[in-house]
Amino acid sequence: MSKIDTITTEEKILAAAEEIFLRDGYSGSRMQDIADLAGMNKALLHYYFRSKDKLFEYIFDKKISLMFPKMEELFDENASFIEILSGFIENYIKLLMANPFLPLFVITTINKPDREDFLEKLPIFLKRRLIEFYQRDLALGKVREHHPAQLIISVFGMCVFPFMAKPILKKMSNMNDEEFQEFMQKRTPEVQGYIKLILEP
Amino acid sequence: MSKIDTITTEEKILAAAEEIFLRDGYSGSRMQDIADLAGMNKALLHYYFRSKDKLFEYIFDKKISLMFPKMEELFDENASFIEILSGFIENYIKLLMANPFLPLFVITTINKPDREDFLEKLPIFLKRRLIEFYQRDLALGKVREHHPAQLIISVFGMCVFPFMAKPILKKMSNMNDEEFQEFMQKRTPEVQGYIKLILEP
DNA sequence: GTCTATACACGGATAGAC
DNA sequence: GTCTATCCGTGTATAGAC
Numbered sequence: 001m002s003k004i005d006t007i008t009t010e011e012k013i014l015a016a017a018e019e020i021f022l023r024d025g026y027s028g029s030r031m032q033d034i035a036d037l038a039g040m041n042k043a044l045l046h047y048y049f050r051s052k053d054k055l056f057e058y059i060f061d062k063k064i065s066l067m068f069p070k071m072e073e074l075f076d077e078n079a080s081f082i083e084i085l086s087g088f089i090e091n092y093i094k095l096l097m098a099n100p101f102l103p104l105f106v107i108t109t110i111n112k113p114d115r116e117d118f119l120e121k122l123p124i125f126l127k128r129r130l131i132e133f134y135q136r137d138l139a140l141g142k143v144r145e146h147h148p149a150q151l152i153i154s155v156f157g158m159c160v161f162p163f164m165a166k167p168i169l170k171k172m173s174n175m176n177d178e179e180f181q182e183f184m185q186k187r188t189p190e191v192q193g194y195i196k197l198i199l200e201p
Numbered sequence: 202m203s204k205i206d207t208i209t210t211e212e213k214i215l216a217a218a219e220e221i222f223l224r225d226g227y228s229g230s231r232m233q234d235i236a237d238l239a240g241m242n243k244a245l246l247h248y249y250f251r252s253k254d255k256l257f258e259y260i261f262d263k264k265i266s267l268m269f270p271k272m273e274e275l276f277d278e279n280a281s282f283i284e285i286l287s288g289f290i291e292n293y294i295k296l297l298m299a300n301p302f303l304p305l306f307v308i309t310t311i312n313k314p315d316r317e318d319f320l321e322k323l324p325i326f327l328k329r330r331l332i333e334f335y336q337r338d339l340a341l342g343k344v345r346e347h348h349p350a351q352l353i354i355s356v357f358g359m360c361v362f363p364f365m366a367k368p369i370l371k372k373m374s375n376m377n378d379e380e381f382q383e384f385m386q387k388r389t390p391e392v393q394g395y396i397k398l399i400l401e402p
Numbered sequence: 403g404t405c406t407a408t409a410c411a412c413g414g415a416t417a418g419a420c
Numbered sequence: 421g422t423c424t425a426t427c428c429g430t431g432t433a434t435a436g437a438c
Contacts, residue, residue, distance in 0.1 A: 009403075023314060028228040031432065041405060046433060048403095108309055110368050113224060119372050127373050144398075149374060149384075150391045157362030158355050164365070165354070167311050171320050172328045173350055183350075190351045197345075198398045210421075232414060242423060247415060249421095 010048055012038045014059070017045075021059050022101040025108050029056075060109055060118065066099060067106045068123050075129060081137040082199055084130070085155060086192045092159045093188050097181065103160045127152055143199045151198070158191050211249055213239045215260070218246075222260050223302040226309050230257075261310060261319065267300060268307045269324045276330060282338040283400050285331070286356060287393045293360045294389050298382065304361045328353060344400045352399070359392050 016038035020029045031052055035042040049055040074087045096102060110118050127149070134148045162169060162184060170180055217239035221230045232253055236243040250256040275288045297303060311319050328350070335349045363370060363385060371381055 025226075025228070025309070027226070028313075030430090032430090042432085043406085043434080044404065050433090052432065104308065104312060107305065107365050108226070111305060111365070112229075119368055122369060122372055124373050146394075147387065147391055150388060153363055153366070153370065154359045154392070154395065157358045157366075161358030161362050162354055164308050164312070165358075167317075167320055168323060169354065171323055172325050186348065187351060190348055191355070193347075194355065194395070194399050198395050231412090233412095243414085244416080244424085245422060251415090253414065 009040070009044065012040070013045055013048055013055075017055050018059050018062075021056060022063075022105045025105065026052075026056050026112070061121065063102060063105060064121050066095065067102055068126055069095065071126075075133070081130075081133045081143055082196060084133055085195050085199075089155065089159060089191050089195070090188050093184060093191075096159065096163050097184055100163050100166065102163075104164045107164070141201065144201050146198070155191070155195065158194070162187065210241065210245065213241070214246055214249055214256075218256050219260050219263075222257060223264070223306045226306065227257050227313070262322065264303060264306060265322050267296065268303055269327055270296065272327070276334070282331075282334045282344055283397060285334055286396050286400075290356065290360060290392050290396070291389050294385060294392075297360065297364050298385055301364050301367065303364075305365045308365070342402065345402050347399070356392070356396065359395070363388065 013034070016034045020034045020037060024033075029052075031042055031045055034055075035045055038045075045055065049058065069091070071088065071091070074084055074091070076084070079087075109115075110122070112118065130152050131148045134143065134151070137143045138145060166180060169175065169183070170177075173179075173183075175183060214235070217235045221235045221238060225234075230253075232243055232246055235256075236246055239246075246256065250259065270292070272289065272292070275285055275292070277285075280288075310316075311323070313319065331353055332349045335344065335352070338344045339346060367381060370376065370384070371378075374380075374384075376384060
């Protein structure tokens with residue numbers, strides 16, 4: 001077929017590593033599991049990536065940019081703070097539905113003791129930018145007064161937390177995977193509604 | 202001294218295991234680390250608890266009841282739903298400030314593949330009970346209409362998530378541990394305020 | 403580049419002395 | 421009950437043939 005169908009060995013390794021690392025975390029993952037899933041020998045992994053550490057860091061770097069998306073298109077100067085947050089919620093829940101293991105993976109990794117270096121890879125502009133928009137609309141009397149950092153972490157948590165607590169949610173509400181998807185689908189307007197009620201004067 | 206000061210070997214092991222398991226998770230923990238912290242030999246751990254699995258399960262059982270507290274005192278029939286949620290938020294954030302690693306520990310454990318048995322240990326009455334109170338107040342016109350499960354998971358997430366994302370929060374807001382404590386202290390009235398705005402008609 | 407075989411360290415668990 | 425010594429499986433990593 002065309003070039004598109006040509007999957008290189010390196011790509012096979014990365015795809016397999018991604019799946020295993022995301023599901024099991026660093027210390028729960030085995031190079032053997034990755035090799036099995038990629039359909040090749042363990043030695044090849046080391047040929048391409050030298051060590052488990054290096055392979056993991058490669059995957060982490062790829063994923064961290066997903067977890068804290070750029071979202072330039074959302075930061076429209078003409079949009080209100082509430083509109084920006086609403087857009088964020090919609091896009092973010094959509095993103096997480098396609099990458100349900102992402103939150104737990106990032107959170108466990110940056111909580112690893114002795115690996116503060118992972119933290120260095122976090123972008124910091126996102127929060128600052130959101131606060132700027134909040135301050136602007138506060139001055140215009142378009143939003144109620146709140147502690148902006150508290151509000152932002154709340155929005156973030158409301159989007160992210162259900163994916164980390166998925167097994168608990170499924171158990172407590174007797175949901176299967178399909179019903180969980182529906183639950184998350186309905187969540188976007190729900191959380192957007194909370195934000196309006198919290199912020200609108 | 203008195204009996205109070207007499208710490209048995211078993212208690213020393215449990216205290217050390219708790220600290221290590223909570224910080225590093227199951228697969229990230231080493232029996233050697235626990236023995237070192239407890240100031241004794243590895244073999245003794247096996248003498249008292251047979252295996253790493255058994256010791257871990259012992260700790261998990263102790264912790265899971267903390268994560269989903271009984272809270273009978275909160276379920277006062279005379280209290281409104283908003284009051285009950287407010288009481289929950291206050292008590293829960295206080296609890297988590299004293300046990301900051303608890304959320305991540307429980308979440309990672311119940312997400313472990315092939316260990317669905319951990320899920321069986323979750324209590325399920327909590328959510329059901331809260332929904333009953335919500336339905337009652339909805340019929341009385343005392344709360345706005347929302348999807349109750351979505352609301353409850355949101356409250357839960359707003360309390361729990363900041364502790365899991367603590368390293369990220371500290372980094373993004375340039376906080377030290379003391380400032381993080383202050384941040385969480387201020388969080389109780391903040392989240393209570395959100396709930397009032399969301400629920401009050 | 404890809405494989406098999408193997409080195410080597412680590413971690414959980416047990417045996418046995420005291 | 422507590423220790424030292426040790427076994428044995430497992431996991432990362434490398435050597436070397438093809």
